[in-house]
Amino acid sequence: MAKIHVETTINGAPTEFLCEANQTLLDVLRDQLGLTGSKEGCGSGDCGACSVTVDGRLVCSCLVLAPEAQGAKVETIEGMAQGDKLHPLQKKFVEMAALQCGICTPGFLIASRALLERNNNPTETEIRYWLAGNLCRCTGYDKIIHAVMEVAAEMRESAK
Amino acid sequence: MSNPPTNNPKYKWIGTRPDRPDGADKVTGRARFAADFNLAGQLIGKVLRSPHAHARIKSIDTSKAEALAGVKAVVTSRDFPEQPDVIVPAGEMQVNLRDVTRNIMAREKVLYEGHAVAAVAATNEAIAKQALALIKVNYEVLPHVIDVAAAMKPNAPLLHEHLMTEGAKPAAARPSNIAKRIEFAKGDTAAGFAKADVVIERDYTTQAVHQGYIEPHATLASASEDGQVQIWSTTQGHFQVRGFCARLLNMETSQIRVTPSEIGGGFGGKTVVYLEPLAVRLSQKSGKPVKMTMSRDDVFRASGPAPGADVHVKIGAMKDGRIVAAECTVAMQAGAFPGSPVGPACMCSYACYDIDNVFIVGYDVVSNRPKVAAYRAPGAPISSFAVESTIDLLAQQLKMDPIDLRLKNAAAKGTKTAYGVTFGTIGMVETLEAAKNSPHYKTPVKPGFARGVAAGFWFNVGADSSAAAHVGEDGTVTVISGNPDIGGSRASLALMAAEELGIDYDKIRPVIADTASIGFNFVTGGSRVTFATGLAVVNSVRDLIRDLKGRAAKTWGVDPEGVIWENGMAKPAGSNVGTFEPLTIAQLAATAGKTGGPINGHAQLNVTGAGPGFGVHICDLAVDADTGIVTVGRYTAAQDVGTAIHPSYVEGQLQGGAVQGIGWALNEEYIYNAQGRLANPGFLDYRIPVASDLPMIETVLVEVPNPTHPYGVRGVGEVPIIPPLAAVANAVARSTGIRMYDLPLSPPKLSAALDAARPLMAAE
Incomplete structure (x- = not known):
């Protein structure tokens, strides 16, 4: 065919x-x-x-x-970084150790960006449910959730 | 570097939280994991796997597959030489080479569903799959056995017709599925139980669980006509991949060069070989590079898992809580070949406690399941679940606080374990006290929730490590080691090098070298890399500093003893040496050609003195009385971590380990059907914890430095998976009034138990 x-x-x-x-x-x-x-x-x-x-x-x-x-x-x-500038989520994931092995990281970043584009003020529970389709076996999710919350706060701050 | 440093006043770099050296690569998709490697002209390799749990292979006809256009090579067990009956280390476990060659490719029999029977290499995946369908295997299906208790019965189907129980008392008279019996004894348990005020005796079971790394096994192998082989693979130990391939293919190690890819999780499951020898053999036969990847289904059916076990526990205590006798019997699944982690399961069972009379027995039992592999503190979570549940029963019966009861019995410096080792400086008491003083434990349990506590112990290991440190022409430093970075170890190695050398963290580039570019390194496992390879790095940097001081001495025309190293510079040791301006690494590097050529340091050592680790976890949860669904509301992991080199990644180990343990406790299990086939070989039905299942995982890092390491490092990765199983089960018992003895505490099981108890409770 x-x-x-x-x-x-x-x-x-x-x-x-x-x-x-x-x-x-x-x-x-x-x-x-x-x-x-x-x-x-x-x-x-x-x-x-x-x-x-x-x-x-x-x-x-x-x-x-x-x-x-x-x-x-x-x-x-x-396509997430612009030139040599990391997206705020990418930067924050590294700063806050929101990855260990890194295999799930691209998926989490894409999913987190999709969330923050829709809602820059998500609750912790909303973040947890939005990211429930992304499995991470290393981190226990804690630092990932914290990183997304922090970027959301920065986005709200810069939108003021 | 926006994170604040911890207040470790002793150090400049250790205890800070800089960005990891491989951070940018890992957030941009640039980092190359095994399946991201490709070579021009590569073939795709695929494995034909057994549909039967147990069958004799009467014949294999590969002629039709070989005749298919696009098929370049087919291999079966005939392509792999027979191996001697020799035990060799495989990560933290031991394996028999005779069994390893049978596990990578079935010979006389298939012993589990998913067991490899043949492999093909073709010009694309579609042709490879078509070729598998053309291979005709004639099986004689045999009766199978899945569970340990059934496998131990005298009339059970035998997996290995000649397997005699090693260590049996009396000696085994006939073959069985019990590969080994082991025993650890201290004191006199009969006398201990005789004087005990309280004796509690219970039986527990746990199910097989998978390590669940998100990256499936994958490899790319290229063999050339002169006998040289290159392999790119996802592994916790590329030196082990080299060693196993050399043995299994009758090659010399120097002919094989293995480059580790970034590794997408392993947790012990990537310390053994599955695909690599097949890919090499297919590449040798076809003359082309061969790439192989497992599907998730393959990963579940044919790699890992960690064993399930039956555990019997008996504990005797005085009214004041002092434990005076303790027994434990562990019958553990080995999978299709001998070699479960029943040894460490037995040794860890009571290691948290100072008990005079202890008797522990372990059985290593084969059944028609995939051969088990290491999983984070292999064996320990299983025995610990049973022991820590029983200690919780004791606390309930004696009406004691569960942490106080453990403090009353806690192991300390000088405690002799049941397996013979006497502890040096350890932090069990400090960890219990830290848990007791944690914000979590000091906060009353919320209405509707209940609280469980449990402890855990792991040895941690040292073993062989090599490292090198090279000064570049501009004075920056490359630190080379040979352990795949599975969770941020590049950062911790660079921090120790920066501290030692007195230069900035970002002037040091840590690199993980292939098997031809650095000396031998044991696997990334046993919580050994930051400890043991860290020590090799420290020693290589000390060797480098010795060289740098010699260069300064030569420059100044003084004795090397007259030079000291301080804040990244060579300085005269005192005014008697002479007056010289300090020399930086950059200055010494610029003149290296005149003072002896390149400036390098190296170190290789067998590291002993690993500091054991202890953890205490606190779990608050609620149980839905109708559905049996458990909601974990708050969770804290306290652990004796030695010194936290990069605290974020230490916290990450505690958080990740705790969540794997929560999954083990609540949902994860291998489910077999009547035909001995795995019924849930995917992430939909084998449910690992997702973000919405969990709260934040609070951590308490208890720093009790390991006196044998220059920076006090203890391994931290394995301890945190041990306490959660009982912490969760103890909380469930205190929430529902129903003690669950069989993991996992999944909604169907828990709701059935709640339903069964309901009329009884109403009657009371």
């Missing part, structure tokens, strides 16, 4: 690729486009390590078919 031609935008850059109908967006990102920052922890949408946004919506890229990226705007971890 002929491959499907997909035209999409990834981290702001127009991107074309050919894929099989049953290929996942995650596989295309990692294996064809070299964007290996999105991780495969389970392949079943349970761990969130492959989190990306598609047209602003937070998704597990292992559950998105690659052809669905047609005409969409895809944002991955590779």
Whole structure:
């Protein structure tokens, strides 16, 4: 069967690729486009390590078919820093030791940014439920939640 | 570096919280984990796994798979030489090479569902999967056995027809599934129980749990025609990957170069090999690089897990709470091959306490489950769950505060353990007191909640480490070591180097070298890296300072003894030496060519003197009477950490370990169906804790320095997984009035227990 031609935008850059109908967006990102920052922890949408946004919506890229990226705007971890400037969440995760091994970190950052874009004043409980689809086995989540709360506070401060 | 330093007045760098050296790479997706490595022309390798729990392999026909276009190599057990019956270290556990080769590729029999029987390498994944379907394996299905108690019965199906129980009394007359019996004794328990005012005796069970690292096993191997092999892999010990591959493939270690990727969690589960020998053999046969990754399903069915066990506990105490006799019997799952962590489970069971009369027996039992691997303080959480639950029963019966009861019996300097070691400087008493004085314990329990307390002990280990320190032309320093950084160890190594050298943390770059670029290092495990590799780093920097002082002496034309090292500079030791301006590392580096060439330090040592660690955890939780759902409302982990080198990462170890223990207590378990197949091999049905399940995890770092380490370091990573199992169960017992003896305390199990107790409670 002929491959499907997909035209999409990834981290702001127009991107074309050919894929099989049953290929996942995650596989295309990692294996064809070299964007290996999105991780495969389970392949079943349970761990969130492959989190990306598609047209602003937070998704597990292992559950998105690659052809669905047609005409969409895809944002991955590779697009989060601007030039040599880390996103405030990226900076705060490092400062507050919100990662140990780091395999889940890209997914947590993408998911946390999606939350703060919608709500810059989340309660601790709201953060915990928003991030419940992202598994971390190292940190016990404590420092991750603290980092997101701190960035939210900084965002509110700078919005004043 | 926006975090405030802790107030450790003795040091400039130790105890501060700078950004980790690999931080930017890990938040941008740049850090390369194993599955992120690729080579031009690589093949994709896939493993065919057994659908049966126990079966004899009568024949394997790979001819159709080999004939498929795009398939470049197929391997079975025929491609791996037989191995001798020899025990070798595997991380914190011991394995038999004869078993290791059978675990990576089944030979006579498959012994668990998921056991590898063949592997293929093809030009893409789709062809590789197609090829697996074309391999014809003729099985003779055999009766299987999953649980320890059933496996120990005389008529149980035998996994290994020649397995005789080692250490049996009397000697074993015929083969069984009991691989080993061990015993630890101190004093006279019969006499102790005879004088006890109170004796409590209970049986407990725990289920197998998985380490649950988020990164599945993955490897990339490239063999060349001259016999050289390169491997990129996610592992806690690349020297062990090299060693195992050399043995299993009859190669020399110098022919194999292993580069560790960043590691996406391990917790002990990445101290053994699964894919690497297969990938190397496939690469040798095909002449192409071969990449292999496990699916999450593979990870659950064929790697790890940690064992489940049956534990019997009997404790006798006087009315004042003094424990006078204690016994424990642990029958532990080894999985398909001998070698469970029953030894440490037995040794740790009563190590928190100073008890005159102790008797402990352990059984290592094989059954048709994947071979167990180390998991954070291997074995200790299991025996500790049983002992700490029983001590809580004792506290309830004697109406004593659970911390006071433990203080009454706490091990201290000079306490002789049941396994023979006499403790040096330890912090059990200090940790109990810190827990008692914590904001959490001093706050009354909220209405609807109940509080549980438990303690835990782990030895911590030292072992072999190598390190080097190189001065660059500009005076900055590269510190090279050989342990994969699993949770921030680069930062702690760089902090110790900065402290020792007297230069800024950011002038030091810590690097983790491959097996060809630094001397041997034992695995990242046993809570040893900051302690033992840290000591190697300190010694390599001291060697470097000795070299730097010699360069200054040469520059000044004085004896090396006349030079001291202070604040990152060489200075004359006194006015009698002469008047010289201090020389910085940068100045000494600039003139290195004239004073003896490159300036390097190195160290290699077998580190002994690991300081044991003790933890005390406090858990407040509520139980929903209808659903059996447990809500943890507040949690504190106190631990004797030696010296916190980078306190954030020490806190992180306590928090992460505590949450893994909470998962073990509340939800995690391997569930087998009647056919001996794993029923929950995914993160949906094997439920590890998620953010919304938990509160913040408060930490209390108790600094009782380890006198054998220049900075007082003790390992910290393993202790925190031990206390949570009983802390949670004790809180549940105090909340519901129902003591649960079988983990996990999952909603179905707990709601059934609540339902069963309800008419009884109404009748009372």
